[in-house]
Structures are given as C-alpha cells and as structure tokens.
Amino acid sequence: MxxxxxxxxxxxxxxxxxxxxxxxxxxxxxxxxxxxxxxxxxxxxxxxxxxxxxxxxxxxxxxxxxxxxxxxxxxxxxxxxxxxxxxxxxxxxxxxxxxxxxxxxxxxxxxxxxxxxxxxxxxxxxxxxxxxxxxxxxxxxxxxxxxxxxxxxxxxxxFLLKGGNRDLTGVLNVRDILCAGIDHIMTLDGRVLTDGNIDVGKSKTPSFVQGKAVLFVDECDGRLVALKRD
The missing domain is CATH 3.30.70.2200 (Alpha-Beta Plaits)
Known part of the structure; x- marks a missing residue:
C-alpha cells in the first residue's frame, strides 16, 4: 500500500x-x-x-x-x-x-x-x-x-527511511549496515559488497532498486564512501 x-x-x-x-x-x-x-x-x-x-x-x-x-x-x-x-x-x-x-x-x-x-x-x-x-x-x-x-x-x-538507516553514522562495517535494514551494498560497477568498511557520512539514503534498498558506494582517496543517488 x-x-x-x-x-x-x-x-x-x-x-x-x-x-x-x-x-x-x-x-x-x-x-x-x-x-x-x-x-x-x-x-x-x-x-x-x-x-x-x-x-x-x-x-x-x-x-x-x-x-x-x-x-x-x-x-x-x-x-x-x-x-x-x-x-x-x-x-x-x-x-x-x-x-x-x-x-x-x-x-x-x-x-x-x-x-x-x-x-x-x-x-x-x-x-x-x-x-x-x-x-x-x-x-x-x-x-x-x-x-x-x-x-x-x-x-x-x-529511501528517506528504511529500518535503522537514519542512525547510521561514520565509518561502519558492511555487516552492521546490512543489519540496519539496507538490503544490498554495491559499487557503481555492480560489485556486491559483503564485508569491509564504508564511510556512510551523510549519504545514508539507499536507492530503491528492484524493490530493494541498495546503498551505492564509490572509492575516494582509498576508502569506500556511500553515495546519494535519486
């Protein structure tokens, strides 16, 4: 609904x-x-x-x-x-x-x-x-x-709200992000991440893709950073 x-x-x-x-x-x-x-x-x-x-x-x-x-x-x-x-x-x-x-x-x-x-x-x-x-x-x-x-x-x-995504802050492990209600974490070239650390910063609003909450990330200065995508 x-x-x-x-x-x-x-x-x-x-x-x-x-x-x-x-x-x-x-x-x-x-x-x-x-x-x-x-x-x-x-x-x-x-x-x-x-x-x-x-x-x-x-x-x-x-x-x-x-x-x-x-x-x-x-x-x-x-x-x-x-x-x-x-x-x-x-x-x-x-x-x-x-x-x-x-x-x-x-x-x-x-x-x-x-x-x-x-x-x-x-x-x-x-x-x-x-x-x-x-x-x-x-x-x-x-x-x-x-x-x-x-x-x-x-x-x-x-997603403006999906599970506990609003509480995510700083550098977090992929598993903790997934436990907060994010369905998948993915690089822009389509690689699905199941481990490692992500700097979620202020961009912790996952995209709505095929019915799932997908947090896209990109590499910046040697670290993975969450992206905000409409």
Missing part, C-alpha cells in the same frame, strides 16, 4: 520528507512500515516548488479497506495540524492492485513534463485512488498521484 504526500512546506518550514517520516512513525504504532521513499519530479520554471520538487511515499503493509481509511485519515490529520501558509499539500493512498498503467504513466510523465491537477484527479478517480488537496492551490495532488505511480515501479527514488 502506498501513502503519498507532496507540497507540504515553504522555505521556512520543515520539508515534506521530515513530515513523511513523522507520519510513518505514527502509523508504525499500528501498522507495518516497509519504508519511506523520495521521488524526484520535473523541475521547470512553471512548476512551483520549495527546493527540489520531490514527493514522499510511505510504504505500508497491505491492509483492508477500513484500515486504509484509518491510515489516510491519520496522515491527513497530521498534515492539517502541520499546515503552513504558502504550501499546497496533497495526499493520496492506493493499494498495489489500484496502481494501473495510467497511474504508472502519470508518475513517469511527472519526471519529464509539466502536468496539471485535472489529469491527476482524473487518473486517481479512474483507478479508484483516494486523493485530496489539503490547502492552498492543492497543487500537491499532482505529486501525490505521481509518487504512487513511481513507488509502485519499485525502481525509482531513494
């Missing part, structure tokens, strides 16, 4: 990613959380955004419809309590079987072209996806629908 949010901030407030992690923390008290992913959308002068035009998706273990409503309402309440002037938040939720080709295509297009609310709302309606704008122009509905389409591909973006 995918719960997506977008356009929740302004230049002075905390970002969408931090809010998504807070929502995930609240939901984790009652539901299983696979992780939170960030998806980069198209950057264009005609698209309003705060810094990078990205959306966030909370991956929740599949639930029954009644539980989907509770998940949506919980997130909605948190977003409304955190609303800041100048933001145009949107929220959407979908089970995996609701993610049609149209939803996926919308997500892919959102990385390449300028889209509008009308198409976002029609795509969501045709797929049976619950979608709401929560203030301002409600422009965040575009990123919310796009986020669901991209998250469902399982091959886009990176």
């Amino acid at each position: 995918y719960l997506a949010i977008d356009d929740t901030d302004n230049l002075e407030s905390r970002g969408t990613g931090r809010l998504a992690r807070e929502i995930a923390g609240e939901l984790s008290k009652r539901y299983g959380i696979f992780g939170v992913t960030r998806h980069q959308l198209y950057v264009h002068e005609s698209i309003p955004f705060t810094s990078h035009n990205s959306c966030a998706v909370i991956h929740v273990e599949d639930r029954h419809q009644a539980e989907m409503d509770d998940i949506f309402d919980t997130a909605k309440d948190l977003m409304l309590s955190d609303f800041v002037e100048g933001s145009d938040p949107g929220i959407a939720i979908a089970s995996s079987h609701q993610v049609t080709y149209g939803v996926t295509a919308f997500g892919i297009d959102a990385k390449k072209i300028v889209l509008n609310q009308d198409r976002a709302r029609k795509v969501a309606k045709n797929a049976g996806i619950r979608l709401e704008g929560l203030g301002g122009t409600e422009g965040g509905v575009i990123g919310a629908v796009a986020g669901i389409g991209l998250a469902a591909i399982k091959n886009d973006g990176r």
Whole structure:
C-alpha cells in the first residue's frame, strides 16, 4: 500500500520528507512500515516548488479497506495540524492492485513534463485512488498521484527511511549496515559488497532498486564512501 504526500512546506518550514517520516512513525504504532521513499519530479520554471520538487511515499503493509481509511485519515490529520501558509499539500493512498498503467504513466510523465491537477484527479478517480488537496492551490495532488505511480515501479527514488538507516553514522562495517535494514551494498560497477568498511557520512539514503534498498558506494582517496543517488 502506498501513502503519498507532496507540497507540504515553504522555505521556512520543515520539508515534506521530515513530515513523511513523522507520519510513518505514527502509523508504525499500528501498522507495518516497509519504508519511506523520495521521488524526484520535473523541475521547470512553471512548476512551483520549495527546493527540489520531490514527493514522499510511505510504504505500508497491505491492509483492508477500513484500515486504509484509518491510515489516510491519520496522515491527513497530521498534515492539517502541520499546515503552513504558502504550501499546497496533497495526499493520496492506493493499494498495489489500484496502481494501473495510467497511474504508472502519470508518475513517469511527472519526471519529464509539466502536468496539471485535472489529469491527476482524473487518473486517481479512474483507478479508484483516494486523493485530496489539503490547502492552498492543492497543487500537491499532482505529486501525490505521481509518487504512487513511481513507488509502485519499485525502481525509482531513494529511501528517506528504511529500518535503522537514519542512525547510521561514520565509518561502519558492511555487516552492521546490512543489519540496519539496507538490503544490498554495491559499487557503481555492480560489485556486491559483503564485508569491509564504508564511510556512510551523510549519504545514508539507499536507492530503491528492484524493490530493494541498495546503498551505492564509490572509492575516494582509498576508502569506500556511500553515495546519494535519486
């Protein structure tokens, strides 16, 4: 199940990613959380955004419809309590079987072209996806629908939260990093690492690759350093 949010901030407030992690923390008290992913959308002068035009998706273990409503309402309440002037938040939720080709295509297009609310709302309606704008122009509905389409591909973006990845710091052994919830550690040329040390620094957000959290690393001054890749 995918719960997506977008356009929740302004230049002075905390970002969408931090809010998504807070929502995930609240939901984790009652539901299983696979992780939170960030998806980069198209950057264009005609698209309003705060810094990078990205959306966030909370991956929740599949639930029954009644539980989907509770998940949506919980997130909605948190977003409304955190609303800041100048933001145009949107929220959407979908089970995996609701993610049609149209939803996926919308997500892919959102990385390449300028889209509008009308198409976002029609795509969501045709797929049976619950979608709401929560203030301002409600422009965040575009990123919310796009986020669901991209998250469902399982091959886009990176994890803002996966297991204990936020607690990783400094130089760590590969085995300790894997135990924190990272699925694989890999060099840019495709070599999978099972031992050794990695300097995770601030780049401890693994990429979302084929449904797995993959931390990419590269050699720098004779040591392996984690990379941040969208």
